[in-house]
Amino acid sequence: MSTAERALALRPSANDRFKEGFGALFWGCVALAVAIHFVIIAAWPTMNAADLSVTTSAMQTIDLPPEIEIPKAPPPIVRPAVPVVGSAALDENLTIAATTFDANPIEKLPPPANTTQAADLAAAPHFTPYEVAPDLINRSEVAQALLKYYPPLLLQSGIGGRVKLWFYIDTEGRVLRTQVVESSGYPQLDAAAQQVAAMMRFSPALNRDQKIPVWVQLPVVFESIY
Numbered sequence: 001m002s003t004a005e006r007a008l009a010l011r012p013s014a015n016d017r018f019k020e021g022f023g024a025l026f027w028g029c030v031a032l033a034v035a036i037h038f039v040i041i042a043a044w045p046t047m048n049a050a051d052l053s054v055t056t057s058a059m060q061t062i063d064l065p066p067e068i069e070i071p072k073a074p075p076p077i078v079r080p081a082v083p084v085v086g087s088a089a090l091d092e093n094l095t096i097a098a099t100t101f102d103a104n105p106i107e108k109l110p111p112p113a114n115t116t117q118a119a120d121l122a123a124a125p126h127f128t129p130y131e132v133a134p135d136l137i138n139r140s141e142v143a144q145a146l147l148k149y150y151p152p153l154l155l156q157s158g159i160g161g162r163v164k165l166w167f168y169i170d171t172e173g174r175v176l177r178t179q180v181v182e183s184s185g186y187p188q189l190d191a192a193a194q195q196v197a198a199m200m201r202f203s204p205a206l207n208r209d210q211k212i213p214v215w216v217q218l219p220v221v222f223e224s225i226y
Contacts, residue, residue, distance in 0.1 A: 163193035
């Protein structure tokens with residue numbers, strides 16, 4: 001056997017070399033794994049557990065309300081006595097006389113209920129009962145009076161207004177008194193409305209075909225033509 005063959009025969013095989021270096025490779029891998037785990041654990045973010053504790057409040061004692069005493073039931077209602085038909089005797093020939101208009105003419109009838117005397121009625125506005133309301137009969141004259149008494153400054157400025165008045169109308173249809181209920185906002189128009197109202201003439205109010213004095217509310221309207 002030559003020297004080269006002898007040296008080749010004495011050279012360790014690959015399996016022998018692997019077995020010889022296995023220990024160092026194993027422990028090296030273990031050390032590397034430990035180092036990797038240590039780095040991961042050290043770099044992992046801190047996590048805090050949520051507070052799941054339960055809090056309880058102290059119980060308080062309260063005083064019970066006083067005991068309510070239920071009153072006794074009232075005594076039963078006494079049953080009324082059974083009505084008894086009276087024994088009064090009536091005349092079978094009893095009659096009631098017929099009522100006719102001839103026996104009771106309108107002129108002799110009493111005045112309507114709650115009728116106030118004329119003097120007291122004119123003192124202040126208040127509701128007056130009537131069956132037929134008064135009606136304005138001189139409308140053309142009132143239209144002319146609206147232009148006549150219209151304040152010139154307000155007329156030329158195009159300012160109008162509506163004035164609501166109380167009218168006291170006597171049995172002849174004349175306006176005896178007026179009173180402002182709702183102002184137009186302009187004292188000049190309010191005064192002019194009362195001047196126009198004094199010229200108005202009405203048909204008298206009627207109650208049971210009788211002429212009566214009344215208080216009524218009517219508006220007086222001023223409309224500018226400019």
